[in-house]
Amino acid sequence: MSAQPIQPEPADRPAILPMDAPAPAPKPVVPIVAPIGEVVLQVTDLAVRFPSDEGPVNAVQDLSYEARLGRTLAIVGESGSGKSVSSMAVLGLHNAKRSTITGSILLDGHEIVGAEESLLRKLRSNTAAMIFQDPLSALHPFYKVGSQIAEAYLAHNSVSKQVARKRAVEMLDLVGIPTPERRARQFPHEFSGGMRQRAMIALGLVNNPKLLIADEPTTALDVTVQAQILDLVKNLQQEFGSAVILITHDLGVVAEVADDILVMYAGRAVEKGLAKDVLARPQHPYTYALLQSLPSASEDSDRLLTIKGSPPSLVNLPSGCSFHPRCAVRDRVPGDACARTLPELRTSAPGRQIRCHLANPEQVLTEEHFA
């Protein structure tokens, strides 16, 4: 898919400034000089398996995607779809003794699958960083917020502690924390939920990584705070020009921030493409049903379309297409192909890929909708 320019922000943003906390103007911090659109992360045929008492858990299977500088890729799926497992593999966070990882993960030219711990240490935080869903358990409760950020900076830069500490304060300022000097000397429990997530983002960006993986960064937050954090991630991305992978189950969030989207179901990619195309005209029956089952805040709805059943067990996946037992349009595929053969991820339109046997998915889904 070709690199698209980043969506401009709507211009008519009302200036809303609080009395006690003026939003600080972000300071430029050495931008990355690589051109926008360069591939930072190339995942090819990734598979992650874990042993379990009932047999191997196929958490991720033949997954391929790429992340480009300056773009946000949203990986969407329900719990157990493999979205978090696949991104943890990108940072080499799976225990090699308790997981089997095959395929290739090229992060900024380095192969991650089977890499030495020393290389992973060098790449983590410096080339790729991750922010987690629950900032309270991701930040260390015994260390001051400022020292945690400074420590991450010291690990990759030979500078004095003073410089690192200054850098930490700068980062807190950048993510919009008022009185950063004072806040740097506080502990995580003294921060509110939204502030902790800001501190996590500061920690993630302190080494100016080319790739930022955000795993459900706003799920634990309230709506108004979620909007602030999403704006912050968007603005910082434009400034730093880094690639962002946003892992979420919330399609509304995807609609607001993502450029590209990858929809996962039961460990496999089922649909890939530009976010605005996929959300406006989904082609995979699963994506379509997910979108239809969402109640919207902007229109009244009578009855929600549902997907029958629940997501399958990853220990024994259904034969053929993993989604076929829940698919509403499987009888539109001739024969019993859906139950027998696993569809390949194929290009269905320019820049769009789906894993489905339907030859003309959009038409079938529209007919089904009005039936």
Add this chain to the structure above:
Amino acid sequence: MTTSPSATQPGAGARAGEPLIEIEHLVKYFAVREVQGLTMVRNTVKAVDDITFSIADGETLGLVGESGCGKSTVSRCITRLETPTSGAIRYRGRDIANLPEKQLRPLRREIQMIFQDPYSSLNPRQTVGAILSTPLRVHGLAKGKEKARAQELLELVGLNPEHINRYPSEFSGGQRQRIGIARALAVEPKVIIADEPVSALDVSVQAQVMNLLSGLRAELGLSFIFIAHDLGVIRHFCDRVAVMYLGKIVEIGDKPHIYGAPQHPYTQALLSAAPDINVVRGAPPKERIRLVGDPPSPIDPPSGCRFRTRCWKAQDICASQEPPLEDKPGGGDDHRIACHFPEIKSTLVAAVPG
């Protein structure tokens, strides 16, 4: 459902439109002790601070607000899982705010609750049959026929009645939530208080449970108090909506007014902040209002209007005088707003293309 509940027909005998539950000046404070330095300080969390609203028979009221705004405390007061600090809770005209437990028992049959987390709200060591027949036994219903009734309930919520001897761990999250719903329905309540009933569920399962609740509401004529933080879910399910902020109702009204012509700045900010899928379907971008900071602590709420510290319209009067919840010009029927500077905004949800 083909077999209707035996004892009383829910909803029967009540006149439509008459208030079923009236909440007047409800207050709930919690005493907390906090460590400050080397000393212990006693504080009061003003979780719910003087709220008044009512629910008509057969009506569904949505309570929406951010965490800590007191929406769950309100629901726990109505079910009398908490005893209010002051104020009245009238159920069919009778004040239940301070009833002793013994007199409360028969009323518990009429007001039931569905909880958020289907994993912690079911006893893992009881079979589904035991979970569903306990309320029947407590209230002396379906004597001798508990098992048949439990199976009937499972069928009602779309589960296989043969699974009556299974344990909660053998069910998925969505199925467990159905068991929680069946347990609430076991005693044929008139009102169901649902505290975030779908927020712990996966998206594809969430719609199933929402449809189940809609179906049951129509079939059994239930009234609902529906608590959620998802504005889409509230819009789908509720007739009226009350928006809460820091222990107060800031705006209450019929769904079309709250979503179409909200007047309180906080309601507007909430609507504007909710991510909306319709923006990619060609709807024009909605007006962006971004609040700064987090909600203040309910231990020491701001003077006057509690929203003033995050409000872009705040002036001196907002700090000195608390705005009453009242009708405002341009508002709909029964649409009340607590704000000194109300103003209709109708551009906060994406317009849906035809």
